[in-house]
Amino acid sequence: MWPKSILGFIFGLLISISIALNTNLILPFEEDTRLLIGLILGFPIWAGIMVWVYAFETSLKAAKYLLLVLLPSALLNVILMV
Amino acid sequence: MKSQTLKSLTNAHAWIGLIISFVLFIVFIAGSISLFRENLDTWEKVALIGEHAPHSQQVSYDTVMAKLDEQYQVDTHHIFYLYEPTERNPFIQAYFAVDLDEPHPETGEDHQDMSLLLDPVTGDVIAPANNFQFANFVYHLHYDLGIGRIGLYFVGIITLFFFVALLSGVVIHWRKLFNNFYQYRFGANKDKWLDAHNLIGTMGLPFHIMYAFTGLVFNLVIVYQISYALILYQGSQEKVLQAAGFNEPHIEEADTRMAMTGIDELYVRAMEELGDVTLRRMMIEHFGDENAVLVFMAKSNDEFSNEVDVRYTLKDQKQIYITHDNYDNNLRGGLATIASLHFGDFAGYGMRIAFFILGLATAYVIITGNLMWISKRAKQKKQSQRSLAFVTRLTSGAFIGCMIAIALGAVAAKVLPIDLEGRMTSIHTIVYTSFFICTVVSLFVKQQPQFCQYSLKLSGLVFALAALANMPSYLQYGSVLSNAVLVDLFIVDLMFITIASLCWYSAQKFAKKAKQVQQDIAQVQGELSTS
Numbered sequence: 114m115w116p117k118s119i120l121g122f123i124f125g126l127l128i129s130i131s132i133a134l135n136t137n138l139i140l141p142f143e144e145d146t147r148l149l150i151g152l153i154l155g156f157p158i159w160a161g162i163m164v165w166v167y168a169f170e171t172s173l174k175a176a177k178y179l180l181l182v183l184l185p186s187a188l189l190n191v192i193l194m195v
Numbered sequence: 196m197k198s199q200t201l202k203s204l205t206n207a208h209a210w211i212g213l214i215i216s217f218v219l220f221i222v223f224i225a226g227s228i229s230l231f232r233e234n235l236d237t238w239e240k241v242a243l244i245g246e247h248a249p250h251s252q253q254v255s256y257d258t259v260m261a262k263l264d265e266q267y268q269v270d271t272h273h274i275f276y277l278y279e280p281t282e283r284n285p286f287i288q289a290y291f292a293v294d295l296d297e298p299h300p301e302t303g304e305d306h307q308d309m310s311l312l313l314d315p316v317t318g319d320v321i322a323p324a325n326n327f328q329f330a331n332f333v334y335h336l337h338y339d340l341g342i343g344r345i346g347l348y349f350v351g352i353i354t355l356f357f358f359v360a361l362l363s364g365v366v367i368h369w370r371k372l373f374n375n376f377y378q379y380r381f382g383a384n385k386d387k388w389l390d391a392h393n394l395i396g397t398m399g400l401p402f403h404i405m406y407a408f409t410g411l412v413f414n415l416v417i418v419y420q421i422s423y424a425l426i427l428y429q430g431s432q433e434k435v436l437q438a439a440g441f442n443e444p445h446i447e448e449a450d451t452r453m454a455m456t457g458i459d460e461l462y463v464r465a466m467e468e469l470g471d472v473t474l475r476r477m478m479i480e481h482f483g484d485e486n487a488v489l490v491f492m493a494k495s496n497d498e499f500s501n502e503v504d505v506r507y508t509l510k511d512q513k514q515i516y517i518t519h520d521n522y523d524n525n526l527r528g529g530l531a532t533i534a535s536l537h538f539g540d541f542a543g544y545g546m547r548i549a550f551f552i553l554g555l556a557t558a559y560v561i562i563t564g565n566l567m568w569i570s571k572r573a574k575q576k577k578q579s580q581r582s583l584a585f586v587t588r589l590t591s592g593a594f595i596g597c598m599i600a601i602a603l604g605a606v607a608a609k610v611l612p613i614d615l616e617g618r619m620t621s622i623h624t625i626v627y628t629s630f631f632i633c634t635v636v637s638l639f640v641k642q643q644p645q646f647c648q649y650s651l652k653l654s655g656l657v658f659a660l661a662a663l664a665n666m667p668s669y670l671q672y673g674s675v676l677s678n679a680v681l682v683d684l685f686i687v688d689l690m691f692i693t694i695a696s697l698c699w700y701s702a703q704k705f706a707k708k709a710k711q712v713q714q715d716i717a718q719v720q721g722e723l724s725t726s
Contacts, residue, residue: 114210121359130422137427144438148423149529155419156411160358167207167363168200190426 592637
C-alpha cells in the first residue's frame with residue numbers, strides 16, 4: 114500500500130498543480146477569481162488522483178495512466194506560458 | 196465496477212483509515228471542543244472576571260496606550276495587537292513585543308513577546324494573558340497537535356488522506372448508498388459497526404467533505420502558494436500575496452518617536468464608517484513611531500462572511516484605506532467563506548451544536564473503522580497475532596488516552612491557581628504525559644475490555660470533575676457576572692457533562708463485553724474440566 118500512497122501523493126500533487134495552472138492560464142476571469150478557482154480545484158483533484166491510484170492493481174499500471182494525464186496538462190502549460 | 200477495483204479500494208479505505216485514525220481522532224475531538232473556544236476561554240478565567248467585577252462600560256484606549264508606553268519598551272517593528280473588552284472578556288487584551296537589551300536567555304531573540312490583560316479604564320495590568328490559554332491549546336491540538344509548523348503540515352497530510360478515505364468510501368458504498376441508507380443490523384458486532392460506520396458516514400458526508408476540504412486549505416495552502424509563486428510569479432511570494440488581495444497600504448517607519456494618542460476618537464469614527472460590524476481586533480503598525488498606522492479589522496454582522504477593514508495614520512488621523520467587501524478581492528472573499536464554513540460561526544449556537552454532534556459522530560466513525568479492521572483481521576489465519584494485539588491495544592490506548600488527557604487538562608485549567616508560575620506549561624505537561632501514559636499502559640494490558648471499561652469510566656469521571664470544579668464559580672461570582680459569562684459557563688459545563696455521559700455509556704458497553712468474555716472463559720474451563 115505504501116508504494117501506491119507515495120505514487121498517488123506525488124502524482125496527485127503534480128497533476129493538481131498542473132490542472133490548476135491550466136485553468137489559471139485559460140479561464141477568462143480576473144486574476145483573483147482564477148486563483149480562487151485553482152485553490153478550490155487543487156485539493157479535490159489531488160485527493161481524487163490518490164483514490165484513482167488505489168483503484169489500480171499495481172503501482173506501475175497506475176503510473177502509466179497518471180503520466181497520460183500529467184504530460185498533456187504540463188505540455189499545455191508550457192505552450193500557454195511560452 | 197470490477198470486483199478487483201472494489202477490493203483494491205476497500206483495502207485502501209481500511210488501510211488509510213487505520214493509519215490516520217489516531218491523529219484524526221485527536222483532531223476531531225479537539226476540534227469539536229474548540230467550536231466553543233470562546234466559551235471555554237471565559238470558563239477558564241472566570242475567577243479573574245469575577246474578582247474584577249463590576250466592569251466599567253467606559254474604555255480609554257489612550258490612557259491604556261500611554262501607560263503601556265510608559266511601562267514597556269515596546270518594539271516598534273513588531274505589530275501591536277489590541278482586543279477590545281467584551282461582555283464575556285471585560286479586559287483589554289494587548290499583544291506586543293518588548294525590546295531586550297541583551298538576547299533572551301531561552302529564545303536568543305532581541306525581543307520578548309508580551310500578552311497582557313489590562314484594565315480598560317486605568318490601563319493597569321490585570322494578569323498575563325498567556326496564563327489562560329487552555330482553550331487556545333485545545334484549538335492548537337486540533338490543527339497542529341500543539342507542536343507548531345511541523346504539526347500543521349502533518350495534520351494537513353492526515354487531512355488529505357482523510358479526504359481520500361472519504362472519496363474512496365463514497366465509491367465503495369455508491370451502489371448501496373440509497374438502498375442501504377437506513378440499514379442498521381443488531382446481529383453480529385461487525386455488521387453493527389459497519390452499518391453505524393456507513394450510516395453516520397453517509398449522513399455526515401457533506402459535513403465531512405467540507406471539513407476535509409476547508410482543513411486542507413488552512414494547513415496545506417502553502418503548497419499551491421509556492422507553486423504559483425514559482426511558475427506564475429517568477430518566484431516572488433510578494434506578488435502572489437498581492438494578487439491574493441493581501442495588498443493593504445503599508446507606510447515605512449519614520450524613526451521618530453511619537454505618543455500613541457487619538458485612538459479613542461478614531462475608534463468612534465471607524466465604527467461609524469464600517470457600519471454594523473463586530474470588531475475582531477485593532478492593530479498598530481510601527482507602535483511609538485511618527486508613521487504609526489491604526490488598523491480596525493471587523494466582520495460584517497448583516498452579511499455572510501464579509502470582512503471589513505479601515506486604516507488611519509495616527510499622526511494626522513487620516514484614513515488611508517477602507518474596504519467594505521473582503522478587501523475587494525475574490526480570493527480573500529473565498530478564504531473568508533471557507534473559514535466561516537469550517538468554524539460554523541455564521542448561525543449561532545444551533546449550528547455549533549450541530550457541528551459538535553457531527554464532530555463526535557465522526558470520532559465514532561473513526562473508532563468503528565478501526566474495530567472493523569481488527570475484527571476482519573482476527574478472522575484471517577495468516578494474520579500475525581502480535582501485530583493484531585498491537586493495533587487493538589493502540590486503538591484503545593490512543594483513543595481513550597486522548598479523552599483522559601483533554602479531561603485532565605480541563606481540570607488543571609480549572610483548579611490551578613491563576614497566578615501560578617508556568618501555569619500553561621504545567622497544563623501542557625499534564626495533557627501530553629497522561630496521553631502517553633494511557634497509550635503505553637494499554638500496550639501492556641491483555642484484558643482490553645476491562646482496560647477500556649475502567650479507563651473510559653475514569654475519562655467520564657474526570658470530565659464530570661471538570662464541570663463540578665466550576666460549581667464554586669456560580670456560587671462565588673454568580674451575582675456579579677454578566678449573563679453572557681454565565682451562559683458561557685453553562686455551555687462548557689454542559690459540554691463536559693455530555694462527553695462524560697458518553698464515556699460512561701461506552702464504559703458500560705465494555706463492562707457487558709468484559710462480563711461476556713469472563714462467562715465464555717468460565718464455560719470453556721468448565722467444559723475442559725468435565726471432559
